[in-house]
Amino acid sequence: MIVPVKKNDELESKIEEAIKNPRNLGEMKDADAIGTVGSADCGDMLRMWIKFKEENGRKVIDRATFQSFGCQTAIAVASVATEMLRGKTADEAKSMSGEELAAPLGPLPPVKIHCAQLVEGALRSALGAETTAPRSTSPTLIEQLSGNGKQKVRVVIDK
Numbered sequence: 001m002i003v004p005v006k007k008n009d010e011l012e013s014k015i016e017e018a019i020k021n022p023r024n025l026g027e028m029k030d031a032d033a034i035g036t037v038g039s040a041d042c043g044d045m046l047r048m049w050i051k052f053k054e055e056n057g058r059k060v061i062d063r064a065t066f067q068s069f070g071c072q073t074a075i076a077v078a079s080v081a082t083e084m085l086r087g088k089t090a091d092e093a094k095s096m097s098g099e100e101l102a103a104p105l106g107p108l109p110p111v112k113i114h115c116a117q118l119v120e121g122a123l124r125s126a127l128g129a130e131t132t133a134p135r136s137t138s139p140t141l142i143e144q145l146s147g148n149g150k151q152k153v154r155v156v157i158d159k
């Protein structure tokens with residue numbers, strides 16, 4: 001039996017809006033931290049740049065930007081997430097799940113959860129933490145880049 005998937009118009013319009021006007025898109029030349037993560041399953045990839053500043057004796061995120069070679073949901077999540085990261089310490093940012101990073105868009109359907117986890121993975125990669133995203137059987141791009149995969153991969157980022 002085939003069960004029809006219910007369309008979530010509100011989610012789709014929020015994603016569409018974020019795609020039309022993505023926030024914090026692009027490379028950051030003076031970034032303090034850069035994280036890249038990719039999914040070997042869907043082939044999508046996301047890179048995040050982070051700049052810190054001192055505020056009231058705390059080191060907090062001043063700006064976060066991203067580039068994505070991936071789906072619209074990942075771009076939309078990265079757009080809203082980079083807005084939310086401003087003012088957070090590295091520990092506060094690291095404690096955020098993909099679900100929390102995507103919260104302004106509303107709940108994601110199960111097939112799109114890994115898109116938010118891609119953003120979470122890039123953030124954790126930038127902040128030097130291991131991702132909590134469920135592991136698939138194939139190595140992620142970050143595993144390949146770090147040498148945990150058997151094969152070395154050269155990634156060329158084209159603007």
Ligand code: FES
Binds near residue numbers: 042070073074
């Ligand atoms: Fe792979 Fe969205 S389909 S990140």
